Amino acid sequence: MDFDALLGNDALKQRLSVSLSRGQLSHCYLLSGPSGSGKHTLAKLLAAAMQCTSVRRPCGQCAQCRKALSGMHPDVITVDDPEKKTVPVKLVRDACADLYIRPNEGAKKVYLFPRAQDLNAQGQNALLKCIEEPPAYGVFLLLTEHAEQLLPTIRSRCVELRLSPLRDELLHKELSARFPDAQPDALRSAMLRSGGYLGQAVDLLNEGSELLPQTKAFSEAYCAGSAGALLRVLAPMERLKREQLRPILLQWAELLSSAAASRSGPPPIGAECSKITQSHTDAQLLRAVEAVQHAISLTDANVGTAHICGMLCVKLSEN
Ligand SMILES: [Zn+2]
Numbered sequence: 001m002d003f004d005a006l007l008g009n010d011a012l013k014q015r016l017s018v019s020l021s022r023g024q025l026s027h028c029y030l031l032s033g034p035s036g037s038g039k040h041t042l043a044k045l046l047a048a049a050m051q052c053t054s055v056r057r058p059c060g061q062c063a064q065c066r067k068a069l070s071g072m073h074p075d076v077i078t079v080d081d082p083e084k085k086t087v088p089v090k091l092v093r094d095a096c097a098d099l100y101i102r103p104n105e106g107a108k109k110v111y112l113f114p115r116a117q118d119l120n121a122q123g124q125n126a127l128l129k130c131i132e133e134p135p136a137y138g139v140f141l142l143l144t145e146h147a148e149q150l151l152p153t154i155r156s157r158c159v160e161l162r163l164s165p166l167r168d169e170l171l172h173k174e175l176s177a178r179f180p181d182a183q184p185d186a187l188r189s190a191m192l193r194s195g196g197y198l199g200q201a202v203d204l205l206n207e208g209s210e211l212l213p214q215t216k217a218f219s220e221a222y223c224a225g226s227a228g229a230l231l232r233v234l235a236p237m238e239r240l241k242r243e244q245l246r247p248i249l250l251q252w253a254e255l256l257s258s259a260a261a262s263r264s265g266p267p268p269i270g271a272e273c274s275k276i277t278q279s280h281t282d283a284q285l286l287r288a289v290e291a292v293q294h295a296i297s298l299t300d301a302n303v304g305t306a307h308i309c310g311m312l313c314v315k316l317s318e319n
Helices: 010-022 039-051 064-070 089-098 123-134 168-178 184-194 198-207 213-224 227-239 243-261 270-279 282-301 305-318
Strands: 030-032 077-080 109-113 136-144 157-161
Touching: 010 039, 010 157, 030 039, 039 064, 039 109, 039 136, 039 184, 089 123, 123 136, 168 184, 168 198, 184 198, 184 243, 213 227, 213 243, 213 270, 227 305, 243 270, 243 282, 243 305
Parallel strands: 030 136, 030 157, 077 109, 109 136
Antiparallel strands: none
């Protein structure tokens, strides 16, 4: 089995297999990468490898592996409360106290932090104390989408395992196997939007790659080059909250970017995209992408949606 269940990331898997065969494992790993990049899969495999009783670890077959892979191992402990916005400090302190009780049945006691970036300063300081000098059987697996949000003192004690996006070919093969009935356009769109991360592409295909009603309306108005039509699309959106506006704008940016990219690369995805390509020049498309991306960045800042939509209407109409 080794680390095969994690797709791609060959160099990282090779590195881990070598460390395992030489018995040179670290007691603290930082698994970093965006959502859907394979952090949880890798954490399961690592936890199994730590407990596995076979020669080639993880074997996936022995009782220790099976328990670790199914999340049932008593010495693989998840430190989190998904109901809470930040990981409660108490849970970190409890884990640190528990660390000094020897493993039940495994070779190691593995503490898994599924969202280390959501530890506040107090939580991180509590964690720091227990990763400084753990007993020989203590292992910490910290998962994070934002490694930079962890204290440098924590990062310096971890071996960082950074997950990479998958090659197009590999991602396409995997998605085609998982979604045999998906349209080629839908697969390609999910691949582009996911940035190469399998988990994100799977989510997109599960959600369906349907365009949002606002995106369809935007596409028609933009192709018609009508300022009035754009205003009719954008005005009702002024009432949305920033977190509702953002996914719509992300889809617009994706549509415009694929239209721009289709001139020199792959053919446009979907009818809307090809109409946009035909009705606008490269320069116009690039300006539109910039305007939408600027609007998306404003949804992260403290700017009202009315202002964002107003600005976007002016910029897209000028274009
Ligand atoms: Zn095993």
